[in-house]
Amino acid sequence: MKKVIVIGSGIAGLACSATCAKKGMQVLLLSPAPSERSQSVMASGGINAVLPGGEPGDNVESHIEDTLRGGRYLSGKRAVTGLCQSAGQILQDLERIGTVFSVDAAGAPKRRAFGGQSHKRTFYCGASTGKQIVTALIMEARKYESRGLIERRLWCHFYKALLREGVCYGAMIFDEKKKQLETVTADALVIATGGQNSLFGKTTGSNMCDGYAVGRLFMQGVALKNLEFIQYHPTTIETAQKKMLISEAVRGEGGRLFYETNGRRVYFMEEKYGPRGNLMTRDVISREIFLAPGPVYLDISFLGKKAIDEKLPEVKEVCAKYRGIDICREPIPVVPSVHFFMGGIAVHNNHETDMKGLFAVGECASMYHGANRLGGNSLLAAIHSGRTAANAIADEAAERVMREEDFSSELAGEQARLEMSMASKSPFPVMYIRDMLAETMQRSLGIIRDEAGISAGLEDVDYYLSVANRISYDGSVSAYHNFSLTGILTLAKAALLSAKARKESRGAHCRSDYPEEDENYACATIVSYDGGSYTVSFDKEHAYES
Amino acid sequence: MKVRILRQKSADSEPYWESFSYDGPMEQSVAGLLDYLNFHDDIRTADGEKTDRILWECSCMQGVCGACAMVINGRPALACETFLKDLKGKEITIRPLQKFPVVRDLVVDRSSIQENLKKTNLYIDEYQPSEKESHAQQYLAAKCLKCGLCLEVCPNYVNGNTFYGAVFVNDCFLVSARNREQRGEIRKAYRQHFESDCSKALSCMDVCPMKIPILSFLTMR
Ligand SMILES: Cc1cc2nc3c(=O)[nH]c(=O)nc-3n(C[C@H](O)[C@H](O)[C@H](O)COP(=O)(O)OP(=O)(O)OC[C@H]3O[C@@H](n4cnc5c(N)ncnc54)[C@H](O)[C@@H]3O)c2cc1C
Ligand code: SF4
Ligand code: FES
Numbered sequence: 121m122k123k124v125i126v127i128g129s130g131i132a133g134l135a136c137s138a139t140c141a142k143k144g145m146q147v148l149l150l151s152p153a154p155s156e157r158s159q160s161v162m163a164s165g166g167i168n169a170v171l172p173g174g175e176p177g178d179n180v181e182s183h184i185e186d187t188l189r190g191g192r193y194l195s196g197k198r199a200v201t202g203l204c205q206s207a208g209q210i211l212q213d214l215e216r217i218g219t220v221f222s223v224d225a226a227g228a229p230k231r232r233a234f235g236g237q238s239h240k241r242t243f244y245c246g247a248s249t250g251k252q253i254v255t256a257l258i259m260e261a262r263k264y265e266s267r268g269l270i271e272r273r274l275w276c277h278f279y280k281a282l283l284r285e286g287v288c289y290g291a292m293i294f295d296e297k298k299k300q301l302e303t304v305t306a307d308a309l310v311i312a313t314g315g316q317n318s319l320f321g322k323t324t325g326s327n328m329c330d331g332y333a334v335g336r337l338f339m340q341g342v343a344l345k346n347l348e349f350i351q352y353h354p355t356t357i358e359t360a361q362k363k364m365l366i367s368e369a370v371r372g373e374g375g376r377l378f379y380e381t382n383g384r385r386v387y388f389m390e391e392k393y394g395p396r397g398n399l400m401t402r403d404v405i406s407r408e409i410f411l412a413p414g415p416v417y418l419d420i421s422f423l424g425k426k427a428i429d430e431k432l433p434e435v436k437e438v439c440a441k442y443r444g445i446d447i448c449r450e451p452i453p454v455v456p457s458v459h460f461f462m463g464g465i466a467v468h469n470n471h472e473t474d475m476k477g478l479f480a481v482g483e484c485a486s487m488y489h490g491a492n493r494l495g496g497n498s499l500l501a502a503i504h505s506g507r508t509a510a511n512a513i514a515d516e517a518a519e520r521v522m523r524e525e526d527f528s529s530e531l532a533g534e535q536a537r538l539e540m541s542m543a544s545k546s547p548f549p550v551m552y553i554r555d556m557l558a559e560t561m562q563r564s565l566g567i568i569r570d571e572a573g574i575s576a577g578l579e580d581v582d583y584y585l586s587v588a589n590r591i592s593y594d595g596s597v598s599a600y601h602n603f604s605l606t607g608i609l610t611l612a613k614a615a616l617l618s619a620k621a622r623k624e625s626r627g628a629h630c631r632s633d634y635p636e637e638d639e640n641y642a643c644a645t646i647v648s649y650d651g652g653s654y655t656v657s658f659d660k661e662h663a664y665e666s
Numbered sequence: 667m668k669v670r671i672l673r674q675k676s677a678d679s680e681p682y683w684e685s686f687s688y689d690g691p692m693e694q695s696v697a698g699l700l701d702y703l704n705f706h707d708d709i710r711t712a713d714g715e716k717t718d719r720i721l722w723e724c725s726c727m728q729g730v731c732g733a734c735a736m737v738i739n740g741r742p743a744l745a746c747e748t749f750l751k752d753l754k755g756k757e758i759t760i761r762p763l764q765k766f767p768v769v770r771d772l773v774v775d776r777s778s779i780q781e782n783l784k785k786t787n788l789y790i791d792e793y794q795p796s797e798k799e800s801h802a803q804q805y806l807a808a809k810c811l812k813c814g815l816c817l818e819v820c821p822n823y824v825n826g827n828t829f830y831g832a833v834f835v836n837d838c839f840l841v842s843a844r845n846r847e848q849r850g851e852i853r854k855a856y857r858q859h860f861e862s863d864c865s866k867a868l869s870c871m872d873v874c875p876m877k878i879p880i881l882s883f884l885t886m887r
Contacts (some may be wrong), residue, residue: 156731360693360698361695362728596719598707
């Protein structure tokens with residue numbers, strides 16, 4: 121029986137595990153916390169698919185074209201076609217495993233309009249699409265847990281992959297309760313660790329998504345792709361603890377963006393882009409808000425209390441609870457915030473990396489969203505990618521002949537290093553370096569960038585890396601926070617180098633010194649690492665996706 | 667403002683109280699307060715002694731993941747949506763949930779919740795919804811965070827060995843609404859692990875952050 125290790129139990133990890141188990145494979149599903157804590161539960165707006173009964177004229181081709189255009193034609197057509205073609209089936213399957221979609225009086229699932237799309241095709245579950253999908257997938261996974269095909273382990277962090285000569289044999293993991301490293305081997309290792317939020321401090325998402333696994337794999341020789349494409353969501357509300365997402369559903373329901381001059385409201389998106397201006401893609405709106413002459417507001421009050429209570433209850437609640445704002449009466453003050461990472465681990469169409477047996481799925485992998493992601497496409501991609509990887513692993517002719525690779529000395533070495541570091545005391549707290557990194561990244565990889573800013577960021581990160589390598593263990597935070605620091609910093613440097621190399625503006629990557637889109641860069645950025653040296657190249661031959 | 671926190675260095679060490687003074691903004695939540703104590707400056711107790719940073723679980727910071735459940739001024743609640751301005755008195759006490767084993771400080775191991783659901787085979791095997799779908803109720807039941815606040819407050823829940831508590835009712839309801847065939851089995855598990863010991867104190871519904879009408883599922887047929 122083939123054995124698969126899945127790291128991370130959000131929607132992508134769950135979808136992959138359930139599909140592997142369904143195909144008769146044995147799964148070990150590892151994460152520090154249960155799926156209820158994953159970022160996936162935070163998704164509210166919806167999931168895209170073309171299903172019968174939609175708007176006249178809508179079809180899968182148009183979903184494909186919207187996705188490619190929204191991503192400024194950086195993603196591969198074959199990959200995107202696969203994604204959009206599978207969407208209908210995915211929606212049906214989600215319903216079959218018990219996802220509670222919002223339905224109309226006749227019992228048919230409802231659709232809403234989302235940005236950058238030519239037709240209304242975003243299905244949703246009230247105000248908690250991600251949560252409802254996670255609940256259903258947890259139950260589906262539980263079915264296979266009860267049958268002994270999925271084993272879940274909590275309190276486990278990824279430490280590194282077990283790689284030898286381009287083949288992956290499993291992972292080294294850190295058990296937080298035992299405070300120990302151990303190795304687990306399998307025919308395939310699937311990384312599903314979500315976005316790289318901690319590079320930017322507090323984002324709209326979960327603080328458990330830190331990018332460490334991606335950074336560490338990079339240091340082990342795994343190539344990364346399109347790291348400079350970071351999605352700023354145009355509408356978030358500033359609260360005392362973080363910037364919270366104001367769902368695109370508000371604009372889907374007719375919400376209007378404006379700023380004020382001399383007591384007059386200027387509906388700048390409509391003025392510049394016409395009646396559908398408020399539903400332009402996220403990259404475009406974030407930039408316009410950034411450039412607006414004063415504070416920007418989003419007004420939905422005209423919809424009335426009844427419709428707001430029915431359609432946007434969570435937006436109303438967040439604004440009331442965290443800011444004391446009643447959206448039925450007043451506009452919402454909004455600012456853009458880091459929200460999603462189009463870039464990540466470079467994978468081929470089957471979601472395998474360059475390392476045999478090493479796969480990446482969900483937000484940590486870079487595949488479908490090009491230079492800018494459409495709302496509602498990442499829940500879809502999380503499920504589609506998880507399934508695609510599971511199918512690829514199942515289709516591999518036979519169980520991989522497990523050469524008797526012995527990782528015990530590597531394990532002993534890493535354990536000794538970790539213990540030695542744990543025994544030392546550091547005067548320089550790890551979290552301060554993470555805070556400084558976040559400041560640097562916000563400054564250097566903001567909505568609009570330039571060479572000087574990026575170079576300054578690189579200098580900062582080089583300094584943090586030199587400090588990180590010198591400091592010893594900060595016993596006041598968890599072991600994970602300690603050992604993850606270098607991986608996170610290395611990933612940050614790779615992102616800055618990628619942004620520096622792309623001398624054009626495309627999608628979410630906007631450079632004031634190269635404001636135009638340039639055909640020479642109509643391909644993915646690839647960054648790789650070898651013993652401390654970084655190489656950035658452009659995938660002109662489309663080696664990674666087609 | 668004085669903050670007293672019940673701390674514990676590891677699963678098998680003794681708990682102890684430590685006091686802190688908080689001089690940060692009052693529009694914060696308790697989660698914000700913990701962040702402030704930890705990272706605003708070096709962490710020191712109210713007596714000025716250096717101490718370790720306070721460990722607590724968090725993920726979403728907006729009341730949708732259930733990570734930050736703890737007991738605040740005697741009431742089980744989510745730290746990220748409990749605001750300082752709404753707390754009475756000049757002192758705040760914070761301790762970990764008592765019904766679960768402590769891992770460190772405010773971090774507890776709630777895996778018994780998932781284990782019990784697994785043991786009782788609460789999953790939809792074949793999707794066969796009832797003719798009249800209880801759509802709105804299913805939606806609410808599926809919002810359960812598995813945060814454990816309802817178990818903490820329940821006078822009948824001890825450690826989850828026999829009585830599984832309100833959280834269990836949600837999943838029983840969800841599965842039976844979606845698979846008619848499994849209803850008999852679920853009914854049995856429900857009787858054994860819930861109905862027989864529930865004294866209908868219903869304190870669970872008061873603390874539930876998702877406002878799940880657990881009561882309405884009790885009439886489950
Ligand atoms: C507020 C918000 C709203 C959103 N709304 C929508 C929407 O409406 N529609 C849409 O399509 N998309 C939306 N998104 C994006 C979408 O939710 C995510 O892209 C998607 O859920 C990612 O799923 P995932 O499984 O890849 O990762 P996650 O759900 O983030 O799961 C990552 C998993 O990896 C684990 N993990 C992390 N690091 C490690 C480690 N080192 N070792 C072990 N495990 C680790 C975590 O604990 C977790 O279990 C939204 C995002 C946010 C933040
Ligand atoms: S029922 Fe409510 S209190 Fe209990 S675990 Fe679920 S969300 Fe938490
Ligand atoms: S951190 Fe998610 S509920 Fe508080």
